[in-house]
Amino acid sequence: MQKICLLGATGSIGQSTLDIIAQHPNKFSLECASAHSSVEKMADICRRFTPRRVVMGSEKTRDQLAVLCSDLAISFEWGEAALESIAADSNVDQVMAAIMGFAGLKPTLAGIRAQKRILLANKESLVTAGKLFMDEVAKYNVTLLPIDSEHNAIFQSLPQNLDGAHTQDVRKLLLTASGGPFRTWSVGDMQNVTPEQACKHPNWSMGQKISIDSATLMNKGLELIEACWLFNMSPADVSVVVHPESIIHSMVAYCDGSVISQMGNPDMKIPIAYGLTWPERISTQVADLNLFEIAQLNFEQPDLQRFPNLRLASDAWYMGGTAMAVLNAANEVAVAAFLNKQIGFLDIAQVNEKVLTSAEVVAVDSLETVFDADLYSRNLARDVISHGHFL
């Protein structure tokens, strides 16, 4: 029986993870879980899975949850320290890191330092703290399994492991991108799109922030950086391939001309189940892939003019140091502002570019440096937005 700590249980990845746990009650149990503010959803999870410890974002939401679940023998906690504590809980075997955004970094690191097996959905933690994150994984000899569908596909298409043992045989990683809901739209047409339109991903059902990132191609930019850290590559070794059907989840091109890919219907239960049971596999109840129904798979070049975020991510990688934390922080602020209808869709990339080119970039010598860069860039992005300086 594998005991799971599920960080971000009320989110899209959280729900898919619970679905797999529920399908295999003799393999997995939910030991600890977290949410930020979704009290009702968490109460439902508590009733279905009775985890031992649950963490909410504030004292108020913790108290509300404790009242709703007063008949259950669960320890209800709140705040950052409690979040780190459940990730490091001595009963936990695996941590699913599925909090949205930079807020996921500290609890994920806590899980690494407690030598848990880490299932990484939260790409922002790896993007922002890159080298430091990977150094901790090596230092604590941790098994790190990529859950992001593309990276999980690359992992499945590489020989056995992530340790770079066979990288001399690998010529390129081919990172697929759906292109998002505005793949074929002109810049003029994208000018006035609403958050509702931007959240309508053509193939995947996901949380709001990553859905907007997919629409601006920042998701692919973050994933480019994520792939570089995970597989010890640089952006020159990774080609982004727009593949509107999201059936091929990514590919690895080898020196002999072979290209190996992982395919499947676009459902996160597949990479989640693979992470939970690797190196074995279990059933997921995801429908079999029907290639006759799909009939055609298409491929295009990404358009960096219409979607500049992808270029910004590559720039940030080559700038190095805190540049990736700077870009990520600007993007988190800009996406929230777009969702709140404070700025337009195209302004997201403009804010990102303004912050990335204005902020001071320094070497990452500690976690504090990353947090300082994050805070500074968030403030700068808010300032840029409130003064309209991205125009």
Ligand SMILES: NC(=O)C1=CN([C@@H]2O[C@H](COP(=O)(O)OP(=O)(O)OC[C@H]3O[C@@H](n4cnc5c(N)ncnc54)[C@H](OP(=O)(O)O)[C@@H]3O)[C@@H](O)[C@H]2O)C=CC1
């Ligand atoms: N959804 C997907 O298919 C994929 C997601 N990912 C990555 O996985 C992560 C989660 O994505 P997704 O599930 O879509 O996101 P959701 O927005 O659906 O869920 C986010 C989860 O994180 C919690 N949360 C939000 N803010 C905070 C915070 N400040 N502190 C602690 N917890 C917080 C939420 O709690 P509450 O509900 O209470 O707000 C919720 O449980 C992201 O990093 C994303 O990029 C990667 C690949 C695919």
Ligand SMILES: CC(=O)[C@@H](O)[C@H](O)COP(=O)(O)O
């Ligand atoms: C499911 C998943 O991994 C998402 O990151 C998804 O890939 C988003 O799709 P695009 O960013 O390719 O539109």
Ligand SMILES: [Mn+2]
């Ligand atoms: Mn992805």
